[in-house]
Amino acid sequence: MSHSHPRLQRLRDDHAPALLAFERENRAYFAASVPDRGDLYFTRFDERHADLLAEQAAGLHHFHVLVSDAGAVLGRVNLVDVADGSAELGYRMAERAAGRGLATSAVGEVCALAAAEYGLASLRAVTTLDNAGSRAVLARTGFTPAGEIELDGRPGLRFVRAL
Template sequence: MDISIEKLQLPDARNLFEFEMVNREYFEEMVPSRGDEFYNYDTFMERLGSLLKEQAQGLSSFFLIKNNDGLILGRINIADIDEFKSLGYIGYRVGKDHIGKGLAQLALKLLADKMRNEGFERLLAKTTSNNIASQRILEKNGFIKRSTGDEEIMMNGQSVNFVHFIRFL
């Protein structure tokens, strides 16, 4: 499947909101909830405005994973970009109907290539200890496990930790 990663823009808002609504339950199985407020359109738009401002300031870059028809299949971002534009934290999520097709792995490759071309030297990532699929995707893309955090969080009745990864570009 051909995909692209496109920078998040305001015209994507309605489709992105629908994507998040449709996939809420699925995402919350593996990552902490964003809370009920996030799924109110007005609140979503406020948060989106904040993200777009952060992106305009060069602090983060938010991308949508899209197919050739422009359908949003997932999201991938690089956040907390350092002042030298050489380091950032990546995160991604693929919609439930699109898992198991290699989309996250391909999108992560596209993002890593883009960041290397922009002068980045390292990418950092973290995922929950129960999200084995995400850990495998990171490792297949050259990320190395650095550590497992000591802090435990409760998610869906299960105690999990964050697993931290690094990739040198």
Template sequence: MDSFKVRELQDTDAQALLEFEVRNRQWFESHIEPRAPEFYSLQGVAEHIASCLGGLASGNWHPMVILDNDQRIIGRANLKSIDTAAGCAEVGYRIDQQAAGQGLATFALKRLIHEARNRWQLGQLVAFVYEQNLGSQKVLARCGFLPAPDDADHSTANERRFVLSLLADDVTA
């Protein structure tokens, strides 16, 4: 993974992020909920970035991008709904279709675990994955996430909820 770099999202990423999202739109929408059509414009992505960075400044969002050797965005990784009082957050990631299967999702998730533990001092991470997204479920399992019991307050009919305790001694990160 030396050829990849993870860094925080920046306001100057709008064009590169738009290209990443457009290039992978169909791929992503086969695995996750589609974005609103207005997102897919330079203005839409710039507004999205501003929102993410506002969330970072207020401490409830940690947006990151994954770059290849050419500094092209090939993935995203986010801590969402950070609740430092409760000690938990939700993880999310998306990897370029052309880079899938190279371990980037695992790489990104391990970085999120590191940030959650060391920067945010969180004790638990949660992920929601569509039932048919077996690849993402494998990534979560590889990083120590466990399926949570069915809970009407936290899952939908099409999603599974996974949880990782960062307090455990055997956490992978």
């Protein structure tokens, strides 16, 4: 069995088909832990993808996809709402990619990019209290809890990381 090495790539226009497949295939899986994106997300995906790329080009966000050797999207790691040297980290991994340390390595890589490429000084993140996997990834990548919040009506935590 060959060892594949998924690559982190900055989101591009040609990622759209693989990204849509990723979101469709994992829709139920994601909905178990975070609010569902809704049907409109899927029916207007191409339009939304173009909007995201325009916002990325303007420096508002930095979007990344984790891509397998075969070109499939295995995860997303995004830095959104860039302002004042800070951004919010968000990520989601495919169900078939879970438990392999991919989220931890991809988040670590994006933290490095945030400092070296994007000139950011700090990152923040949020997760629900019951999302043990997400909390573990944040802990392993240098984030520290910074207070309790409510996230979609559920108890959650804020995290911060200086870069």
